[in-house]
Amino acid sequence: MRKLLMPFALIATMAYSGEQFAMSDADRAMYAEMLENNPADIYVESGGEIFEEKLGGEEALAKFLGVKVDELPKYIAGFPRYIKKLGNVVGIDQVLQAMQVEQGKKMTKLKSEDMFSMLAYVKSLANDEQFTIDINADEHIKASYDLGKKTFETPRGGRGLSCLSCHSKDIVGMVLRTQPLPDLGKSGSGATWPAYRMTKSSLRTLQRRFQGCMKNALLKVIPIGSKEMVGLEVYVSTLAQENKKAIAIPGLKR
Ligand code: HEC
Numbered sequence: 001m002r003k004l005l006m007p008f009a010l011i012a013t014m015a016y017s018g019e020q021f022a023m024s025d026a027d028r029a030m031y032a033e034m035l036e037n038n039p040a041d042i043y044v045e046s047g048g049e050i051f052e053e054k055l056g057g058e059e060a061l062a063k064f065l066g067v068k069v070d071e072l073p074k075y076i077a078g079f080p081r082y083i084k085k086l087g088n089v090v091g092i093d094q095v096l097q098a099m100q101v102e103q104g105k106k107m108t109k110l111k112s113e114d115m116f117s118m119l120a121y122v123k124s125l126a127n128d129e130q131f132t133i134d135i136n137a138d139e140h141i142k143a144s145y146d147l148g149k150k151t152f153e154t155p156r157g158g159r160g161l162s163c164l165s166c167h168s169k170d171i172v173g174m175v176l177r178t179q180p181l182p183d184l185g186k187s188g189s190g191a192t193w194p195a196y197r198m199t200k201s202s203l204r205t206l207q208r209r210f211q212g213c214m215k216n217a218l219l220k221v222i223p224i225g226s227k228e229m230v231g232l233e234v235y236v237s238t239l240a241q242e243n244k245k246a247i248a249i250p251g252l253k254r
C-alpha cells in the first residue's frame with residue numbers, strides 16, 4: 001500500500017463522511033433543477049457558433065486532424081493525444097489554436113471564456129463515447145501519461161501536499177472542510193469537464209479545475225497547456241476510462 005503523505009494538521013481537519021453532506025438541502029434542490037437545465041448548455045452552444053465562425057467548424061477540424069467528419073467523435077475521445085504535425089501531446093484547445101495559426105487568424109487564449117466554450121463544444125461531439133486513450137500508442141503519449149502521474153503524486157508547495165494526498169483511494173470518502181474528497185476515476189472527472197461550476201457560476205475546463213485545487217492546496221499553479229497540465233489531463237482521463245465513464249459534456253459540478 002502507498003504510504004500517505006498527508007501532514008498531520010490536514011488529517012486533523014478531516015472527518016469520515018457518514019451523515020455529512022457537501023450540499024445543503026436547498027443546494028441539492030438547485031442542483032437537481034440545474035441537471036434538468038444545465039446553465040452550461042448556453043456556453044456549449046455559443047462555443048459551437050464561435051467554432052463555426054472563426055474556424056470553419058467540424059469540416060475544418062476533421063481536415064486539420066486528417067480524419068473523416070464521422071470519425072470525429074471517436075477521435076476526439078482520444079484527447080489529449082500526440083499530434084504528429086504539432087510534435088506534441090496536446091489538448092483539444094491547443095488543436096484549435098493551431099488551426100487558427102494555420103488559417104492566419106488571431107489565437108484565442110487558452111484561458112478565456114471563448115476557448116472554454118469552444119473546447120466544451122468540440123469535446124461534446126464525443127458525448128456518449130468511451131475514452132479511446134491508448135498510452136501505449138507511442139512514446140510521446142506514454143511520456144505524457146508518466147509526467148501526469150508523477151505530477152499528480154509528487155508533493156509540492158508549502159504544505160507538502162500532492163494531488164494524491166487528497167485524491168487517493170485510501171482517503172476517498174473522507175471530508176475536508178465539508179467537501180467529500182472525490183475519487184477522480186469514479187467521479188468520471190475526465191469525462192465530465194468542461195462543466196458548469198455552480199460555486200463559480202461559470203463554465204470551467206478540467207485544467208482550470210486542476211488549477212483551482214492547486215490554488216486551494218497551496219501548490220504552485222501550473223499554466224494551462226503546459227506539458228505537466230496536459231499530462232495531468234491524460235492521467236485523470238485514463239482514470240475515467242478505467243471506470244468506463246462515457247463522455248458527458250457539459251458536466252454540472254458543485
Ligand atoms: C487539500 C486537498 C486537495 C488537494 C491537495 C487536491 N484536491 Fe482536488 N479536490 C479536493 C476537494 C475537497 C474536491 C471537491 C471539491 C468540490 O466538490 O467542490 C476536489 C475536486 C477535484 C476535482 C473535481 C472532481 C469532479 O467533481 O470532477 C478535480 C479534477 C481535482 N480535484 C483534481 C486535483 C488535482 C489535479 C490536484 C493536484 C494538482 C488536486 N485536485 C489536489 C481536494 C484536494
